[in-house]
Structure formats: structure tokens, C-alpha cells
Amino acid sequence: MEGLVLRLIDYGESDQITRLFLKEAGVISAIAKGIKRSKRRFPHHLEPFRVYSFKFRKKPTQNLYWIQTADQVAIFTGIMEDIRKIALGNFFSEIILKAVKEGHPQPDLYSFILSLYRSLEQVEEITPLWFYSEIHIMRFLGFLPNFETCLRCKTPILRDEANRFDPSHGGIICPRCQLDAGKVGINIGSEELGILQFLKNSPIQAVSRLRITKNARTVIEPILKAFITYQLEQPIKSLSFLKEVME
Numbered sequence: 056m057e058g059l060v061l062r063l064i065d066y067g068e069s070d071q072i073t074r075l076f077l078k079e080a081g082v083i084s085a086i087a088k089g090i091k092r093s094k095r096r097f098p099h100h101l102e103p104f105r106v107y108s109f110k111f112r113k114k115p116t117q118n119l120y121w122i123q124t125a126d127q128v129a130i131f132t133g134i135m136e137d138i139r140k141i142a143l144g145n146f147f148s149e150i151i152l153k154a155v156k157e158g159h160p161q162p163d164l165y166s167f168i169l170s171l172y173r174s175l176e177q178v179e180e181i182t183p184l185w186f187y188s189e190i191h192i193m194r195f196l197g198f199l200p201n202f203e204t205c206l207r208c209k210t211p212i213l214r215d216e217a218n219r220f221d222p223s224h225g226g227i228i229c230p231r232c233q234l235d236a237g238k239v240g241i242n243i244g245s246e247e248l249g250i251l252q253f254l255k256n257s258p259i260q261a262v263s264r265l266r267i268t269k270n271a272r273t274v275i276e277p278i279l280k281a282f283i284t285y286q287l288e289q290p291i292k293s294l295s296f297l298k299e300v301m302e
């Protein structure tokens with residue numbers, strides 16, 4: 056079964072316990088018994104940002120799969136050479152671990168994560184891919200933000216107005232509705248709104264053409280972070296580290 060390593064913990068002297076994201080089976084917990092001794096069963100280390108072909112013992116015991124063999128079939132070296140790329144890749148892992156239930160297959164999200172790895176390996180400007188990944192991972196998890204129409208009156212958003220983003224409802228509130236609703240959410244300017252609309256509605260290949268100024272990044276970063284944290288009802292720790300290394 057094809058899959059990725061999300062997390063890895065040493066267990067005893069020669070074993071490792073891992074959380075894997077399998078293309079066909081979703082997130083699972085698995086033990087690699089004797090990984091530090093057997094080069095035959097484990098010709099490669101288990102590491103994040105690689106794709107493996109796993110063979111498991113037939114049935115998991117108490118939801119713990121036993122890895123019989125793991126063959127590495129792809130490696131994203133370009134990610135591992137850049138601390139900022141590692142930080143973004145760790146965000147992908149954390150959000151999957153926190154938001155995808157064990158044993159629920161998510162093949163489309165799995166394929167999307169691989170396309171993020173491929174792009175992350177190539178890009179020089181990481182910020183556009185960072186925000187792109189936040190919007191679209193949330194889309195796969197069932198929380199698509201609305202940057203196009205007002206949450207309350209449903210009229211199309213005019214970018215030049217004093218709009219605000221409401222993270223708890225995942226969308227924009229226009230100035231007229233703010234009069235009724237009071238000041239909820241976060242100010243969002245025309246440039247930032249344009250970037251978010253572009254990222255939401257573009258294919259991943261378009262992302263590398265986008266340039267995001269430091270100012271725009273300072274506005275968008277807390278908006279998407281608040282949205283994710285609110286919708287998933289828990290903090291995503293890797294986002295703080297990511298912000299730090301991207302400064």
C-alpha cells in the first residue's frame with residue numbers, strides 16, 4: 056500500500072511507531088519492528104517527505120498495523136534541504152494528523168499532498184504555496200472559505216470597500232452588514248482579498264507566478280490561521296514555527 060510518514064517515534068532499541076497517511080486507507084498507526092536492525096525488510100529509513108510502498112501483516116492488532124516491509128518509491132530532496140520548506144511540510148503533516156480521523160480513506164487529499172510536495176520542492180517563493188495549501192487543505196476537509204459574497208446579505212464583495220473576514224463563519228462581511236453585526240472579524244484590504252480569491256480559484260501551477268508583498272503577507276497570515284484554528288477547534292502548533300522561519 057502506498058503511503059507517507061506523518062510522524063515517527065522511536066520505540067525500544069530497534070523499533071519505531073509511526074503514523075502513516077495511506078492512499079487507500081487514510082491515517083493509521085503502525086509499528087516498524089526491528090527497523091533499526093533489518094536492512095532486508097527496511098532498505099531505507101522511514102522519514103517524512105518520501106513515498107513508500109508498504110506491506111503489512113494481514114490484520115491490524117488493536118488498530119496498530121505491523122509493517123512487514125517498506126520500500127521507498129519517491130523522495131522529495133528539495134524539501135529537506137530548506138528549513139522553510141520543512142516547516143511548511145510539517146504543517147501539512149500536523150493538520151492531517153489533527154483533522155483526518157483514523158481509518159477514513161481520503162485519496163483526493165492524499166494526492167493533493169503529493170502535488171504540494173512536488174510544488175514545494177520546485178518553488179523559490181514559498182509564501183504563495185503556504186497560503187494556497189491552507190485554503191485547499193481546508194477545502195478537502197470540508198471547510199471552504201468564501202471570499203466572493205457577503206456572508207450575510209449574499210451580495211458580491213467589492214474589493215475596495217472596508218470588508219472584514221469572519222473566521223468563525225469562514226467568509227467576508229460587507230460594510231453595510233457590519234452596521235448590524237458590529238465589528239466582528241479582521242480587516243481585509245483590496246490587495247489581500249484579490250490574492251485570496253486568486254489562490255482559491257487557481258490550479259496549483261499558477262501559484263508560482265504570484266508575488267505576495269510583506270504587507271499582504273502580514274494581513275493574510277493571521278486571517279488564515281484564525282480560520283483554520285476556529286474551524287478545527289484546536290491550535291496548529293507548526294503554524295507559529297512556520298511564521299517564524301518565514302520572517
Ligand SMILES: [Zn+2]
Nearest residue numbers: 205208229232
Ligand atoms: Zn453584506
